Amino acid sequence: MIFVLLFIAAGFLAYSNGANDNFKGVATLFGSGTTNYKKAINWATITTFSGSVAAIFLASTLVKNFSGKGLVPDTLIQSPEFAISIALGAALTVFMATKIGMPISTTHSLVGALFGSGVVAVGSAFNFAKLGNTFLMPLIVSPLMAAIVSLIVYIIFKRLRIAMGVTKETSAYIGEEKVMIAKPLHTESYDAAVETKQKTLLISKEQEFANRYEGNFVGINAQKVLDTAHYLSAGVVSFARGLNDTPKIVGLLIVINSLDIKWGMIAVAIAMAVGGLLNAKKVGEMMSKKITPMNSGQGFTANLVTGILVTTASVHGLPVSTTHVSVGSIFGIGTVTKKANIKVVSNILLSWLLTLPIAALYSATVYWLLLTFK
Template sequence: MLASILFISVCFLAYANGANDNFKGVASLFGSGTLNYRLALTWATVTTLAGSIAALFLAQTLLVKFSGKGLAPDALIHTLPFMIAVAGSAGLTVILATRYGFPVSTTHALLGAMAGSTLLATSGDISFAPLLNNFVLPLLLSPLVALVLAALVYRVLIMGFKRQRIESDLCLCVENPDSLSLAGNANMSMAIDSATVPVLSVDSQNVCAERQASLILGINLQRLRDGLHFCSAGAVCFARGLNDTPKIAALLLLAPGFDLQWIIILVATAMLLGGVFNARRVAETMSHKITPITHDQGLSANLVTAFLVIFASKFGMPVSTTHVSVGSLFGIGLVSGKANTGVIASIALSWLLTLPCSAICSAVISHYLSSNL
């Protein structure tokens, strides 16, 4: 009976996570007009699923951390009621935020749920040191780091694009030997030697043609930028799947009859369905309400988000993809002067409420289960 309830609770949490989180990686593609909603969602679904499967091989540390080990007594975390309360309350918190279009952190909800159940079960006996070092600090610092890095990356891209117009084409060209002038050289032998050696250069196609150079490789900078933007969005979704899947899968490790491979597949499938059927409201918030997004800004935000989340996953740091991606977009909005501070304030408030809301729900569920079992 309890194993079945835990199974349903974890599936519900994974569904809520997908609904709230799946679209965040491709929000810049939708917001900048690169892709419409359906195509952006399809790309998010495919790449998130790939990240979820990769979590089986690359994110073992998070599986241990989000089983609650070190935060709560071992005698507590190895009970099914504790895991049911954590999964159920976190799922309720995330799906409620999704209903109103707030991009919240599943990591934050899980942390609050674990804390609430532990405080109730142990009458306040909770280990605050691992809570602070392993959970709170990464969650607090990650959006600030993302904000600064995204602002810096965007400034670097803007400086590069000012030197070379993004609409122009570049080509790698080779100078024809007979086009090199020999006049004005003091040493004729040196001129002859230089005339027989082809000279490679990178310039616009028009300049190459005027110099009668042969086109070797043409590069359309706009297409290159859009391609990088598309790939970076996929990288963010991959990183999110890699980081979030083990957090949720850890809650099913105690369920009998499941091995790790099937747990990962189950969680990945539920996340996929949540993103497909309930991602629209959060998509609008992330894509259009935080700040207007251009191709360059979206590329900058995605590069920073993907880097930080993959780095955190590798070293077992439970950062929130939500916090990182919102921090990146806000940093770019500050640089461009178009950040919607009212929306950011509302999102920040929802982040603050996530932990106590999840903790209260978890304590209520734990009390109900302990009273009726």
């Protein structure tokens, strides 16, 4: 029964992770108007699931890290109560943040949950040094690095675009609007007015103007090349997220000796996909629309930087947060364009600061209850 509860807890964590994280890889596609929400989340689901499957072969180091190995005694790692408390502590934290539309890190939540249960279980025997070196440093450094790299890369790309003669044009949608006008006096009809059509400049409150790139790149329209690259970069970010996050959750299931890790990863991948499809919109809108306005070129740059950093971290076993890297990259673009919403970014940073202690508190409470009523 306790192993069934552990599997359910891990599934809940995977669902919450998908709801909070799945859209982050495609946020710039939606935010820049390159595609709509439905197409963006479908693309995120496909590529994230692919990354989860690839994690079976490429991310075994992360599975070991997030099992708690090295942080607490090995005997504790084999305790299902310990794993359940970590899964539920992190899941409750991520689920709560998702409900209010705040993009937080599942990685950060797991670290907090590991800390909370670990301290309750072993006290001073907890390996605080490894917690700082292996977990906290990558989480702190990664968003700052992402912001700086995206800022530099965007400036380089902008200069290359200008050098190649590709110009950025701003346009607004012009359409037809039906209006009622007074009917001429000489008409024999009793109707008071007639319907006519006139050309009207339609400006949306959500996105007043659209930026398009005019010119050719190796004989192909520059905007088409950019849109294709943007889709591919969003796929890379989502793939990297699946590659990086799936092993962290599966690491909690290694105490179920009868469960093949491959099947555990597939189960987690499915739960993440469902969570993203059903419950990702609030966080998606926060990431896409509220940090900074962007065009397709800026979105592509942010995604490219995020994808490279997260994939590199996954291969080397560093538990960086896709959320932190993605927000850092988007903020870096907003810094260059001077359009970043500082209030929104400040609220996101505050939620990041609260993630670890809240997850630790939830996890410690669950662990204490499980031991008390065992």
